Amino acid sequence: MTDPTHASVPDGTAGARGTVPAPVAELRSALEILDALITVRLEERRGGPTDRPLSLDDDGGALPDVRRFAGTGPLATLIASTGLTSAEAITLVAALAPAIDERFAVRYGALTDRPGVTGFTGEVARNLVGRSFADRLDATLMLAPQGLLRTSGLLELDPPGDLAGRLHPGADLTAWLLGLPPVPPTATADFPARPLTTVHTLDDVVLPAGARRRVTALAGRIAQRSTVVDDWGFGTHHDNASGLLALFHGPPGTGKTMTAAALAASAGLPAYVIDLSALVSKYIGETEKALARVFDRAARDGSILVFDEADAVFGARTEIGDAHDRYANQEVSYLLTRIEEHPGIVVLTSNILANIDAAFQRRIHVMIEFPEPGPGERQRLWSSVAPPELPLDPDIDRAALAQRYRLTGAQIRDATLDAAYLAAADGRVVTTEHLLEGIRRQYEKTARTVPE
Numbered sequence: 199m200t201d202p203t204h205a206s207v208p209d210g211t212a213g214a215r216g217t218v219p220a221p222v223a224e225l226r227s228a229l230e231i232l233d234a235l236i237t238v239r240l241e242e243r244r245g246g247p248t249d250r251p252l253s254l255d256d257d258g259g260a261l262p263d264v265r266r267f268a269g270t271g272p273l274a275t276l277i278a279s280t281g282l283t284s285a286e287a288i289t290l291v292a293a294l295a296p297a298i299d300e301r302f303a304v305r306y307g308a309l310t311d312r313p314g315v316t317g318f319t320g321e322v323a324r325n326l327v328g329r330s331f332a333d334r335l336d337a338t339l340m341l342a343p344q345g346l347l348r349t350s351g352l353l354e355l356d357p358p359g360d361l362a363g364r365l366h367p368g369a370d371l372t373a374w375l376l377g378l379p380p381v382p383p384t385a386t387a388d389f390p391a392r393p394l395t396t397v398h399t400l401d402d403v404v405l406p407a408g409a410r411r412r413v414t415a416l417a418g419r420i421a422q423r424s425t426v427v428d429d430w431g432f433g434t435h436h437d438n439a440s441g442l443l444a445l446f447h448g449p450p451g452t453g454k455t456m457t458a459a460a461l462a463a464s465a466g467l468p469a470y471v472i473d474l475s476a477l478v479s480k481y482i483g484e485t486e487k488a489l490a491r492v493f494d495r496a497a498r499d500g501s502i503l504v505f506d507e508a509d510a511v512f513g514a515r516t517e518i519g520d521a522h523d524r525y526a527n528q529e530v531s532y533l534l535t536r537i538e539e540h541p542g543i544v545v546l547t548s549n550i551l552a553n554i555d556a557a558f559q560r561r562i563h564v565m566i567e568f569p570e571p572g573p574g575e576r577q578r579l580w581s582s583v584a585p586p587e588l589p590l591d592p593d594i595d596r597a598a599l600a601q602r603y604r605l606t607g608a609q610i611r612d613a614t615l616d617a618a619y620l621a622a623a624d625g626r627v628v629t630t631e632h633l634l635e636g637i638r639r640q641y642e643k644t645a646r647t648v649p650e
């Protein structure tokens with residue numbers, strides 16, 4: 199999907215000021231269409247509720263064709279990619295409208311016979327899109343929890359079971375349609391994912407040659423994705439050709455999470471880590487809805503989804519035992535299906551490959567093993583984890599440390615950090631003794647004995 203924040207279309211009315219951003223031009227015309235429809239509906243509603251026939255069956259109630267929303271901005275993209283009908287599109291625009299002009303909220307009050315209501319409710323939506331009983335029946339189905347607007351997470355009804363409740367777009371959806379850059383969400387029960395950021399680039403990751411080649415190839419595939427999937431049509435001419443599912447596996451501390459973050463940073467894409475502990479919640483429908491929000495958002499803003507330490511969820515499915523397991527299984531099935539169908543990039547990390555369900559492994563496009571670093575990698579790690587500002591004793595023999603101590607990248611970083619604190623407390627430069635103390639602590643943590 200193209201970046202909505204940079205799209206722009208020429209607009210005659212803007213005159214000397216040049217161009218109006220596509221989202222603005224597009225929403226302006228959508229709001230005009232909506233406003234005209236509201237005027238028609240209000241006209242039809244003249245006279246009190248008991249004076250009017252309940253159903254107006256003639257065909258004067260046709261909705262504006264969905265193609266009238268065909269601008270070049272995020273709204274048009276959304277309508278096309280989700281396949282919204284006219285009724286769904288106008289409902290979406292109507293839910294968004296009060297965020298742009300509060301008079302819409304007031305006018306909605308006149309579109310319902312419930313006294314004292316302002317703002318956009320499910321009933322207002324139904325009155326807006328449906329005149330005849332047949333149309334209103336369709337509208338009722340459209341607004342049901344099973345309807346596309348709600349399963350896709352575009353609109354939420356609050357409370358969920360009551361059409362008299364408020365119908366509103368997700369906060370990030372409003373921003374997206376306005377063409378604003380996405381605000382990184384914080385993980386909540388509603389959105390069980392947090393942004394994954396890093397100061398590192400791919401060059402900072404120390405890997406043996408084989409793994410390095412695979413990571414570089416994956417970065418290349420991500421960089422070329424929009425050419426192949428969008429420009430060259432693989433996204434529209436094949437099913438499931440736009441998705442890219444990668445698995446990084448290897449012992450803890452070998453740089454899997456770091457690489458996922460650096461890949462996203464180097465591609466200029468946002469990345470989210472899904473909080474798998476939030477996955478199994480008491481209410482199965484709620485968890486699926488929360489996950490749907492994460493996937494939908496990632497599909498919209500092109501972000502990379504990272505399932506970190508995925509073993510727990512992607513392992514061989516548990517035998518169906520008590521009710522809790524059944525819930526877990528159902529949620530996991532939902533998650534696997536969403537991942538398989540996701541049109542974007544998903545990275546899983548796992549400490550043990552054998553833990554990943556074999557059937558699921560076949561769905562993975564790119565598998566990269568992150569081995570424990572050998573002496574060569576360890577020597578490079580001892581150099582690379584030390585910031586350039588760190589005052590180091592020139593007598594430190596990194597080759598010797600690398601030969602003698604079997605540590606991962608994460609352990610070498612932590613040992614160096616410990617040594618830096620010790621040196622700072624001593625008011626001195628970092629010496630071999632400080633590093634050896636840092637190393638000793640790492641061995642202690644894993645209950646191993648330090649080699650002589």
Ligand SMILES: Nc1ncnc2c1ncn2[C@@H]1O[C@H](COP(=O)(O)OP(=O)(O)O)[C@@H](O)[C@H]1O
Pocket residue numbers: 402403404405449450451452453454455456457547568579606607608609611
């Ligand atoms: N291969 C590596 N190259 C460079 N630094 C590494 C490497 N592996 C680990 N590190 C350091 O250790 C930290 C933690 O590693 P992490 O990516 O969380 O490992 P994993 O996800 O495999 O458990 C990284 O942020 C980085 O500072």
Ligand SMILES: [Mg+2]
Pocket residue numbers: 451454455456506507547
């Ligand atoms: Mg990790």
